[in-house]
Amino acid sequence: MCVCKMRPYTCLSSLILLITFLFTCVNSEDPYRFFTWKVTYGDIYPLGIKQQGILINGQFPGPQIDAVTNDNLIISVYNYLNEPLLISWNGIQHRRNSWQDGMSGTTCPIPPRKNFTYTLQVKDQIGTFFYFPSLGMQKGAGGFGGIRIWSRPRIPVPFPPPSGDFTILAGDWFKLDHRRLRRVLENGHNLPFPDGLLINxxxxxxxxxxxxxxKTYRFRISNVGLTTSINFRIQDHKLKLVEVEGSHTLQNYYSSLDIHVGQSYSVLVTADQPVKDYYVVVSSRFTRKILTTTSILHYSNSRVGVSGPVPGGPTLDIASSVFQARTIRRNLTASGPRPNPQGSYKYGLINPTRTIMLANSAPYINGKQRYAVNSVSHVEPDTPLKLADYFNIPGVFYVGSIPTNPTGGNAYLQTSVMGANFHEFVEIVFQNWEDSVQSWHIDGYSFFVVGFGSGQWTPQSRSGYNLRDTVARCTTQVYPKSWTAIYMALDNVGMWNIRSENWARQYLGQQLYLRVYTPSNSWRDEYPVPKNALLCGRASGRRTRPF
Structure with missing residues (x-):
């Protein structure tokens, strides 16, 4: 018999919705955490001028989500905007459950004045992540917030409990509202240079x-911006890196950290300096015009404010960033979400079943700026791909509509779906021939970043791979005219978004969906469609099959 540990809850409608999802506790007695979010517009002043922002429960940024490994999260989202809304969960792996992914290829948007309840389980996860609105350019109006997944009490953490835990959501910001940003892109242009940077x-x-x-404190830093890599530092203090997107790391010290779009890091900072106030600094990376913003690190008994120049950081230099990236290694002896050491999974001893190469480009198609992967610029379908797959609706997409390697041909528009089989172990190479740093994210997965290199990737590049202690994460950078290679076990059935985290590039086509398929209909492999699933496009009016 399954017994779910539910907290008292006053909203009858949410209790009714909960019954729909009781299948999630067939093999679990993990706690449930309930959230009710009202998403509205509101006046914000992030750069000193009034803008219309997207608020969650009146907050910008939105409320923090705190959970413990294996918790079930029941998040009821009420959309009070005058436009559709989707919330995506950057780094939450949705085991067996791409229905909750919150991308337009998997989920129907929440219509205005309607609500939808997401049911997520942070199965076998720890670490630092964030959520954000994924439709259009809504991310440029706010609606994002931090996610902290704590280890279970009996699982040892490889550092003493810090005296405090701070979330820092940093990134670029535009004075143009999200609708105008979208129109700029739809008119065939790239976004302008950002107007500034924000911290929280x-x-x-x-x-x-x-x-x-x-005392020692934990700072969890996520780059929630649209387009720009950032550098994070604290005046006169060292940063001890301890976690990257769910991986405990070797505890190296850094004077500053490069954090690319969509990435998240945890550092420990010890208050070991003279009592006064210090600058917390975020600046743009790899931009000729340097954007900088600050917060204040305040010693509790300080009567001396911040002073002197803001400490500078790296700017255009690529080599130092590559060197830093190679020093970020996994702590093999530390436990992750389970009691076994992180190094017990010998990813380097597994032979990949195939190699997929994904090359980004910036073509003009029909006279307008687009972005592409392997010459295919993704076009959103009229029906979410996951629903079309479930209902066998023809004409929405076909598997193999994007090649698994660059073709060198002219770019074209297409709904991009790549096929893969459950339990494959694949090597994916991100090849970047452009002059800008790219940032890539894969929903539903954590992957091992085994190598960085300049120029063209070749099979001989494997001789430089880290096959022992690289971190597992969900977002990786690719440096200009360079490549990044990852290993990934396809252990999560579903339709999963692979995308540029540069949101202008994502919006204009630099994304695809990976259909990880099994002929099995077992709940062990994939959960069935939720009873409360929104149906739209060609799936409107259809009935889901019973459980």
Whole structure:
């Protein structure tokens, strides 16, 4: 018999919806955590001027999600915008459940004045992640927030409990609202240079983090911007890296960290400096015009404010960033979400079943700027791909509509779906021939970043792979005119988005969907369509099959 540990809850409608999802506890007695979000517009002043932002429960950024490994999250989202809405969960792996992914290829948007309840389980996960609105350019209006997944009490963490835990959501910001940003792209142009950077929704010295001398604190930093890599640093303090998107790392010290779009890091900072206030600094990386913003690290008994110049950071230099990326290694002896060491999974001893190469490009198609993968610029279908697959609706997509390697041909528009088989172990190479840093994310998965290199990837490039202790993460950078290689076990059935985290590029086609398929109809492999699934496009009016 399954017994779910449910907290008292006052909303009858949410209790009714909960019954729909009781299948998630067939093999579990993990706790449920309930959230009710009201998504509205509201006035915000992030760069000192009034803008219309997207708020969750009146907050910008949105409320923090705190969970423990294996918790079930029941998040009821009420859309009070005048446009459709989807929430995506950057880094949450949705085991066996791409129905909850929150991308337009998997889920129907929540119509205005309607609601939808997401049911997620943070199965076998720990670490630092974030959520955001994924439709159009809504991310450029806010609606994002942090996610912290804590280890279960009996699982040892490889550092003493810190005295405090701070979330930093940083990234670029535009004074143009999200609708105007979308129109710029749809008119065939790239986005302008950002107007500034924000830390937790505020500009210069807009946040204060209070600490006590002699104590150690955890800072979780996520780049939630649209287009720009950032560098994070704290004046006169060292950053001890301890976790990257769910992987405990070797605890190296850094004076600053490069964080690319969509990435998340955790560092420990010890208050070991003279009592006063210090700058917390975020600046743009790889941009000729340097954007900078600050917050304040305030020692609790300080009476001395910040002073002196803001400490500078790296700017255009690529080599130092590559060197830093190669020093970020997995702590093999630490436990992850399970009691076994992170190094017990010998990814380097598994032979990939095939190699997939994904090359980005920036073509003009029909006289307008587009972005592409292997010469295919993705076009959103009129029906979510996952629903079309479930109902066997013809004409929405076909598997293999994007090649598994660059063709060198002219770019064209297509709904991009690549096929893969459940339990394959694949090598994916991201090849970048452009002059800008790329950032790639794969929904539903954590992957091993085994290698970086300049120029063209070849099979001989494998001789430089890290096959022992690279981190497992969900977002990786690819440097200009370079490649990045990953290994990934296809252990999660579903329709999963692979995309550029540069949101202008994603919006204009630099994305695809990976259909990880098994002929099995077992819940062990994939959960059935939720009873509360929204049906839209050609799936409107259809009935889901019973459980």
């Amino acid at each position: 929704g505020r500009g210069w010295n807009g946040n204060t983090f209070t600490i006590d001398q002699g």
